């Protein structure tokens with residue numbers, strides 16, 4: 001049955017919104033207030049399954065504010081067992097289910113038209129912080145994990161710029177940052193997962209136990225299983241962060257120094273940035289050293305670099321303040337009323353040999369008049385041999401870059417900007433690039449097959465094995 005017609009049938013109007021069952025004839029949820037005829041009883045839950053309009057509207061939106069697919073119910077699990085029960089129930093009754101963390105993907109990835117969205121943020125316990133790993137629920141946000149590990153002198157090796165994202169949300173896409181050139185992605189720093197498969201089985205997986213499912217879950221967009229718990233690696237944290245900022249006239253000169261810094265491994269965290277200014281785009285690198293004693297700082301931080309003479313700036317902060325810089329920025333943008341504008345973010349992994357020309361042309365072609373405050377271009381460097389997980393698809397070259405075009409735009413510009421995203425996606429793909437799956441770009445089944453090659457066959461067999469009825473992750477359109 002098509003999702004849209006199923007939604008019409010399922011919708012029903014409920015006087016109270018806590019769901020107790022499912023009417024098999026009307027294909028409608030039954031709430032406490034609407035019980036009457038025969039219906040399939042939902043097993044008792046520790047949390048709640050709700051149909052209240054505010055919850056449905058929130059689950060039909062995401063950070064992009066572009067795609068809106070309304071589910072028929074939202075599960076707020078009170079336990080892992082609730083997810084097992086819901087997935088089994090959904091499978092039995094042909095209802096689709098999506099896991100959702102903070103909903104910070106940009107194009108409906110965490111949504112489920114006429115299905116059920118599982119709000120994972122109610123599972124948010126940090127179970128343990130050991131000397132080299134932490135065990136956390138899927139819905140814990142990285143920032144809360146950091147607040148627990150820093151007092152113990154520990155940190156996850158790789159953090160996303162913004163840390164108010166859930167552990168399982170970033171592990172379902174990859175999770176990359178300014179330390180990825182040294183430590184890979186967040187998915188490379190996971191020791192074990194607990195997942196609920198599309199068959200409703202609770203399974204523990206790792207590199208040595210159920211490795212196929214482990215690989216399918218990491219950067220796997222929730223296609224085969226819902227991640228419910230993760231054991232993530234921790235490394236010693238330094239107390240402070242010193243950031244050097246270097247300015248450049250253009251993208252190629254910035255990229256040349258980023259390449260140099262990848263080889264030099266002089267800084268703990270590196271990132272290229274570009275922002276629109278009244279005089280055109282400004283380009284700069286932020287290179288950060290983490291340290292406790294000043295003796296740990298690089299002796300000659302600027303040696304070999306070719307930035308604009310005299311443009312260097314230095315900032316010092318605590319380690320936590322460094323990890324929190326984008327949280328502060330997003331809070332400011334939200335306070336200024338910019339959070340509700342569309343964010344058609346496009347994130348492209350581009351081969352190192354192609355990125356200079358592609359990024360220069362792309363930036364020159366952007367319509368700066370459409371860029372609202374907070375819009376940003378980012379460059380992250382990667383060394384391919386440090387990435388191990390097959391489903392995080394990246395270019396073949398050993399050094400490549402993530403080129404992010406992070407636009408905040410007026411509502412009326414959505415259509416042309418999404419069309420432009422599609423064009424840039426195709427152009428980068430023709431150059432050997434891959435799209436980071438968080439992006440706001442329309443993609444169909446054939447695009448996904450190409451995207452996951454040469455692992456498409458493996459993904460399909462894991463899907464058939466663990467989610468044979470295609471219950472999970474409708475919002476991605478991978479298995480439409």
Ligand SMILES: Cc1cc2nc3c(=O)[nH]c(=O)nc-3n(C[C@H](O)[C@H](O)[C@H](O)COP(=O)(O)OP(=O)(O)OC[C@H]3O[C@@H](n4cnc5c(N)ncnc54)[C@H](O)[C@@H]3O)c2cc1C
Pocket residue numbers: 063098099100101102103104105106109110111120138159160161162165166167168169170172173174175176177221222223225226227228326330438473475476
């Ligand atoms: C301001 C900002 C900054 C960002 N910075 C970075 C960055 O530096 N590096 C980076 O890599 N990314 C970055 N991102 C992107 C971010 O990593 C992804 O959007 C990530 O998926 C968001 O996590 P979330 O908790 O919001 O997940 P959601 O958007 O809720 O979910 C993401 C995907 O995972 C699935 N999913 C969610 N939870 C589960 C689960 N428990 N089990 C299985 N599947 C699940 C969803 O269905 C969806 O397909 C940024 C995003 C924003 C908005």
